[in-house]
Amino acid sequence: MKVLVINCGSSSLKYQIFDMDTQDVLCKGLVERIGIDGSVLTHKVPGKDDYVIETPMKDHQVAVELVIKAITDPVHGVIKSTDEIDAIGHRVVHGGQKFAKSVLITEEVKEALVRCTDLAPLHNPANIIGIKACEAAMPGKPNCGTFDTAFGMGMEPKAYMYGIPEEYYEQYEVRRYGFHGASHDFVSHRAIEIAGLDPEKAKVIVCHLGNGASISASIGGKCVDSSMGLTPLEGLIMGTRSGDVDPGVMQYLCHKLDLDIDGILGVLNKKSGVLGLSGGVSSDFRDVQNAADNGNKKAEIALEAYRYRVAKYIGAYAAAMNGVDCICFTAGLGENDKLTRKEICDQYLGYLGVKIDDKRNDVRGKETLISADDSKVKVYLLPTNEELKIALDTVKIIEEMNK
Numbered sequence: 001m002k003v004l005v006i007n008c009g010s011s012s013l014k015y016q017i018f019d020m021d022t023q024d025v026l027c028k029g030l031v032e033r034i035g036i037d038g039s040v041l042t043h044k045v046p047g048k049d050d051y052v053i054e055t056p057m058k059d060h061q062v063a064v065e066l067v068i069k070a071i072t073d074p075v076h077g078v079i080k081s082t083d084e085i086d087a088i089g090h091r092v093v094h095g096g097q098k099f100a101k102s103v104l105i106t107e108e109v110k111e112a113l114v115r116c117t118d119l120a121p122l123h124n125p126a127n128i129i130g131i132k133a134c135e136a137a138m139p140g141k142p143n144c145g146t147f148d149t150a151f152g153m154g155m156e157p158k159a160y161m162y163g164i165p166e167e168y169y170e171q172y173e174v175r176r177y178g179f180h181g182a183s184h185d186f187v188s189h190r191a192i193e194i195a196g197l198d199p200e201k202a203k204v205i206v207c208h209l210g211n212g213a214s215i216s217a218s219i220g221g222k223c224v225d226s227s228m229g230l231t232p233l234e235g236l237i238m239g240t241r242s243g244d245v246d247p248g249v250m251q252y253l254c255h256k257l258d259l260d261i262d263g264i265l266g267v268l269n270k271k272s273g274v275l276g277l278s279g280g281v282s283s284d285f286r287d288v289q290n291a292a293d294n295g296n297k298k299a300e301i302a303l304e305a306y307r308y309r310v311a312k313y314i315g316a317y318a319a320a321m322n323g324v325d326c327i328c329f330t331a332g333l334g335e336n337d338k339l340t341r342k343e344i345c346d347q348y349l350g351y352l353g354v355k356i357d358d359k360r361n362d363v364r365g366k367e368t369l370i371s372a373d374d375s376k377v378k379v380y381l382l383p384t385n386e387e388l389k390i391a392l393d394t395v396k397i398i399e400e401m402n403k
């Protein structure tokens with residue numbers, strides 16, 4: 001079975017084709033600057049040179065048509081025609097409370113996604129456009145949706161309710177949702193498998209540390225808590241997002257800076273995190289680390305604050321689960337930065353009996369046990385694979401349909 005995975009952003013589209021018999025990626029690509037000057041598609045096939053198409057793309061419909069051109073190209077393509085694609089799996093950011101697992105996209109599902117748009121105004125419209133563009137370009141093919149928020153639906157009210165009047169939950173679905181769901185789901189289940197833990201009882205903490213960053217706690221693969229909230233702004237300090245702040249800061253800064261609430265949220269989403277804390281050095285941790293290594297005090301504090309916040313969440317989640325069997329690091333920083341993994345574990349997690357093995361930890365991007373044999377908690381580097389998770393869920397849905 002061949003599955004095309006689509007991840008639509010407001011001006012971008014990422015895609016991959018999986019051969020699900022082997023789970024091999026046949027090709028992947030990225031379309032950038034959709035609807036603005038300089039649109040470009042970069043198509044990658046393992047072992048071949050990149051195929052780049054630079055042409056105006058006024059909307060996602062045109063972008064999807066060019067993706068089809070690239071994947072069926074006689075020289076650079078990997079299939080003869082879209083007949084070879086069995087299904088399309090879409091990443092959808094917000095499923096509200098309606099979707100606790102991946103689903104076949106029907107008219108009713110699309111209507112529900114439109115209703116969730118208020119909750120994710122930047123993301124859901126692009127996801128819906130991507131789905132409609134695929135339906136138009138490949139009529140009759142099943143489209144499935146995997147939701148960033150689905151994993152967080154495992155949370156109980158004590159974890160997902162904010163301490164505000166409950167009528168806002170009843171009327172407007174204001175609650176904590178958790179995001180990066182495909183990643184937390186994929187990595188926590190992989191951890192149970194690779195660490196040989198009890199599939200019903202395993203207590204796993206996953207630290208998804210990328211540009212956007214979040215932590216989840218799960219028991220037996222079911223989410224107990226997840227650090228992002230109604231939006232992906234809550235929780236950890238991130239590349240450009242603040243994570244948790246006292247809401248009083250917003251009112252205070254609104255007055256001081258003469259900004260409205262949208263202006264303040266712009267600051268918290270785009271100008272904060274390690275970018276803001278480092279005094280504007282960068283949102284990329286490599287640059288911030290370089291600056292810190294060269295004596296930049298603000299950059300050093302940014303990194304310390306970042307690690308401290310991750311450690312605080314791990315501590316909180318160990319308490320939430322009354323224990324932890326396994327801690328996993330994943331995503332850009334979690335998979336590549338041994339120093340961040342070591343500092344978090346060595347500086348803050350000794351009381352849990354966590355012990356990192358420096359030799360094992362000297363690794364990047366590869367499934368590895370990085371804790372010592374006498375560590376009370378197993379610690380892993382586990383690369384995430386959101387696209388594979390989407391493809392796997394899509395296959396499951398199609399197989400159910402064909403039963």
Ligand code: ADP
Pocket residue numbers: 209210211212213239283284285286331332333336337
């Ligand atoms: P997202 O998907 O949220 O955009 P990624 O998971 O791709 O983010 O992570 C990107 C981040 O990972 C970069 O901003 C960078 O800070 C960090 N990163 C990548 N490689 C390294 C590395 N070798 N050392 C430290 N940080 C790294």
